[in-house]
Amino acid sequence: xxxxxxxxxxxxxxxxxxxxxxxxxxxxxxxxxLWYKKYPAEGPTFLISISSIKDKxxxxxxxxxxxxxxxxxxxxxxxxxxxxxAVYFCAASAGxxxxxxxxxxxxxxxxx
Amino acid sequence: NAGxxxxxxxxxxxxxxxxxxxxxxxxxxxxxxxxxxxxxMGLRLIHYSVGEGTTAKGEVPDGYxxxxxxxxxxxLGLESAAPSQTSVYFCASSVGSGTQYFGPGxxxxxx
Numbered sequence: 001x002x003x004x005x006x007x008x009x010x011x012x013x014x015x016x017x018x019x020x021x022x023x024x025x026x027x028x029x030x031x032x033x034l035w036y037k038k039y040p041a042e043g044p045t046f047l048i049s050i051s052s053i054k055d056k057x058x059x060x061x062x063x064x065x066x067x068x069x070x071x072x073x074x075x076x077x078x079x080x081x082x083x084x085x086a087v088y089f090c091a092a093s094a095g096x097x098x099x100x101x102x103x104x105x106x107x108x109x110x111x112x
Numbered sequence: 113n114a115g116x117x118x119x120x121x122x123x124x125x126x127x128x129x130x131x132x133x134x135x136x137x138x139x140x141x142x143x144x145x146x147x148x149x150x151x152x153m154g155l156r157l158i159h160y161s162v163g164e165g166t167t168a169k170g171e172v173p174d175g176y177x178x179x180x181x182x183x184x185x186x187x188l189g190l191e192s193a194a195p196s197q198t199s200v201y202f203c204a205s206s207v208g209s210g211t212q213y214f215g216p217g218x219x220x221x222x223x
Contacts, residue, residue, distance in 0.1 A: 043214030
């Protein structure tokens with residue numbers, strides 16, 4: 001049973017436009033969410049996080065939105081740049097635990 | 113700071129062979145983790161440790177053992193490798209339940 005789902009395996013976006021990556025979860029106990037970016041042959045690197053007490057968190061070009069009632073979060077990248085081309089994973093945890101459940105990832109390709 | 117390093121980067125094993133993957137971190141993090149990543153799947157937690165001398169099972173622990181004899185090192189052992197253990201293995205560390213910092217990965221092929 002996949003508790004964290006990223007239903008879009010891939011996404012292509014033109015440079016300068018907005019990229020929207022989606023993540024759905026089923027466990028209502030999840031209260032902390034992370035996004036990681038992963039380049040080929042490298043480990044995932046932390047991008048941005050959000051706690052369930054917020055519905056939005058922004059860091060430069062990256063914004064994460066959380067809709068608790070829909071059990072949905074999204075990562076917006078504006079403007080998208082070719083260097084953003086990578087696989088993006090969302091991850092969730094419950095109750096301050098350190099055990100994160102990861103989604104399957106979305107491969108973003110930003111076209112120059 | 114090197115962050116999180118993993119040794120080796122790539123290894124080929126025959127079925128039944130054993131090996132140990134080494135993870136080292138220089139950030140003085142208490143928590144360390146081993147994950148595996150397979151095509152079409154997210155990272156799945158194998159084992160983790162919340163401090164020196166402690167280990168615990170994650171989602172997919174079968175066929176693996178771990179040891180945390182020193183705070184900075186976390187070892188993942190495969191006693192008798194199977195083709196199903198062909199994967200990319202990532203180590204991570206964190207301060208408590210915060211952001212996890214990942215190593216570059218070890219690609220393992222079991223024939």
